[in-house]
Amino acid sequence: MLTRRYVLVGSVGAGKTSLFNALNNDYGIAVKTQAVAFDDQGGVDTPGEFFNHPRLYSALISTTTEAETIIYVHAANDKTCRLPSGLLDVYSNKEVITVITKIDLPDIDLIAIKEMLMAHGLKEPFFEICTYDPSSVQTLADYLNQDGQSKSLRGKHNE
Ligand SMILES: Nc1nc2c(ncn2[C@@H]2O[C@H](COP(=O)(O)OP(=O)(O)O)[C@@H](O)[C@H]2O)c(=O)[nH]1
Ligand SMILES: [Mg+2]
Structure with a gap:
């Protein structure tokens, strides 16, 4: 049982569903996400289309209302951040954390990717x-299980 209610957001193919399943101890192949998926421990997976198409932002935002933590998922081999400008401002009262997936792929430059994401307004952790x-x-699951103040302060986006 994870303590924090989280929503995974990010582009199509970023690895949200694979991560969602892994957080639920399922390491099988992810099928394409057609709808918002909820698990029984407070986690939510969203279709990448919510994120990639401006007309669906309102759907994305209503899905994330109940969550305490927004997890922005970005693939390590994706050099462009499609985070809509201003979307993070909507989440100023929530904790926003960033997960870089696919770090097993060859020829990735994690430092450059992090710099690029920070230039788009994403912050530690x-x-x-x-x-x-x-x-x-598990490192992420442990973080989501951590209770309390220090974590939400550290990750809070508007600080
Ligand atoms: N190499 C690698 N591939 C991954 C990783 N995570 C996800 N994938 C693959 O990336 C593709 C998209 O993953 P998916 O979870 O469906 O992404 P979503 O569209 O964000 O839900 C799938 O083929 C996954 O198997 C990872 O950590 N490493
Ligand atoms: Mg998916």
Whole structure:
């Protein structure tokens, strides 16, 4: 049972569903996400289309209302951040954390990716994950299980 209610957001193919499943101890192949998915521990997975198409932002925002933590998921081999400008402002009262997935891929430059994400307004903490590696997923799960003040202050986006 994870303590924090979270929503995964990010582009199509970023690895949200694989991560969602891994957080639920399912390491099988992710099928394409057609709808918002809820687990029984407060987690929510969203279709990447919510994020990639401006006309669906309102759907994205209504899905995230109940969540305490927004997890922005970005693939390590994706050099562009499609985070809509201003979307993070909507979440100024929530904790926003960033997960960089697919760190197992060859020829990735994690430092450059992080710099690019920070230039788009994302802040620490960044989690570097391969969704097939349970130990890297566990680091995130532990963080989400952490209770309390210090974590929400550290991750709060508007600080
Ligand atoms: N190499 C690698 N591939 C991954 C990783 N996580 C997800 N994928 C693959 O990336 C593709 C998209 O993943 P999916 O979870 O469906 O992304 P979503 O559209 O954000 O939900 C799938 O083929 C996954 O198997 C990872 O950590 N490493
Ligand atoms: Mg998906």
